[in-house]
Amino acid sequence: MTDTAPQRRARPRTKRPPTILDVAAHAGVSRGTVSRVLQGGHNVSPASQEAVHAAIRKLGYVVNRAARSLVTQRAGSVAFLLSEPQERFFEDPNFTTLLRGCTTALAEHDLPLILITAGTEAERRRIAPFLSAHHVDGVLLVSSHRGNPMIDHLRQANLPFVCCGKPLGERDAVSYVAANDREGARAMVRYLLESGRKRVATIAGPRDTPGGLERLDGYREMLTEHGIAFDKRLVAVGDYSRASGEACMQQLLTKAPDVDAVFVASDLMADGALAAIERAGLRVPDDIAVGGFDDSPVATAARPPLTTIRQPWNRISEMMVRQLLAQIDGEGPATVILPTELVVRESA
Template identity: 80%
Template sequence: MTDTAPRQKRPPTIHDVAAHAGVSRGTVSRVLQGGHNVSPASHQAVDAAIRKLGYVVNRAARSLVTRRAGSVAFLLSETHERLFQDPNLATLLRGCTTALAAHDIPLVLIAAGTEAERRRIAPYLAAHQVDGVLLFTSHRGTPMIELLQQAELPFVCCGKPHDQAGAVSYVVADDREGARTMMRHLIDSGRRRIATIAGPADGPGGLERLHGYREMLAEHGIRYNKSLVATGDYSRASGESCMRELLARVPDLDAVFVASDLMAEGALSAIERAGLSVPGDIAVGSFDDSPVATATNPPLTTMRQPWQRISDMMVRQLLAQIEGDGPASVILPTELVVRESA
């Protein structure tokens, strides 16, 4: 009796790719590891062979040879709620995933917002189950930096960490200069009673934006008034409650600089509930240029953070560290985006 069952097609190997491209197995291997010391013509031939044959890298086999995990972690040192509520975080995560995909490196998402979560992931990181970490936290003094340093695991922070021992890689937007630019815009439009809803006091971005606010008041001869300052936590609810607090203390304020679009959305709601108009009675300037900025009524005048560049630079720095480079820091400029709120 003849067996008529179809034979399962064997998946292509690195040897098949080399034969199809007309190059050595070593050349294919170098292409898969980044293309160092490979001519453009050979690189193009290998890429074409991979696409035609449908070759998929055997990551387990590669890890045995390179002693690398072949993946990178996006470590969120925040509560789970922040992941779903903060539009900036989603944008950053998407940007990092895209930047790593260009290098055929998968991204593993790890949440470590509680002490219990940090205890659970510590052995995973110490065992180098990933090759490096992209770290996001809005609070300074996070224990994750010390943990990563002890594990001797390459990492890059989104934001400038403070009070840390040793050099630490980070990529950040120029928060202080961005705040100065927004304040200059509000002052130049004739506003003088300018309040601010600052970010958390233990977060580097919040402190830098508050410093920028105070500096521009001083440069324009406007006295700093603590009653014009409220502190939120970057959530919409905190922006609304801070705005209510400011209106109760200083009902004649004529502008407010808010440290994030999400808080500014809440501030707009509080201003509307108070029967006031934006920008007629109160001009509102914000920070981030997240999707929230164009969804509010009126749309927000805000400082645009270059999220794609931040993502790209974080990934570039991390891959360089994995290859043996030392820590580095990058500060990127922001851009004023003028809309109807100020």
């Protein structure tokens, strides 16, 4: 999106769709009145309103968004900006769930969602002018890693945005919506301990992501509350991918063979952990209990199905959209933390 590139040649102007002027003529009123009806019908007589609506129906009139944008200085659309390496996004069912939620939430406000990926620095440079030029009214930003340059860019472009998950390393106020990672982790570890497990390990997420930090914190907190000393041999750090979950589990089994439970910071990694445990000839949950995080489709597909922490994706996407619209309407940034829920299945 260099945004100085030319557009393809104009399409021939055959059978043009009806304009607001056609509607006005049909309804026997003026442009202005039709426009007012379109805006909600304030200060328009019921008779005129009905006439306009009838004309709209009869002609199949649809407002021209380009013309409207031109005068309102609004794009009338919102970007879903994915500032993560693409592979990770498209492998992770959480993201697609989020994308789905945002699409439907925006649809209710008649706002098209523009999907933009910017995993690499080159891509970010490419889309920068697109965003600066306000070709969208706001951005739903998915980017969990610390210090994403996109945030500065958006702020500088004065473009409203809402992050999914708390952005790390930001000094100024930033709007974000997140699940309560720490509380979720605490709930899972509490459950494992109260099920009688003694040596509870964890596979954490990357240290530069909020999920990686907060879920690990929750794990440590709950151990402490149960009077258990923290043992760093029981901690492995993955990158949320299935492969890393498998590698971490293998590592844990080597360093701490007596482990009898593991809290994994994502379902995808937990599924990988299951594979490692199986290969080691151990059984789940008999020998080792496995607790995941997310309650993504992976959790139900895993064998055995994963006991996990549900992230309320529907509400997350809903709130992200709501916050974004509020910001577009001039409100300041806000923070929303949503509760999680323990889902018990067979793995723990």
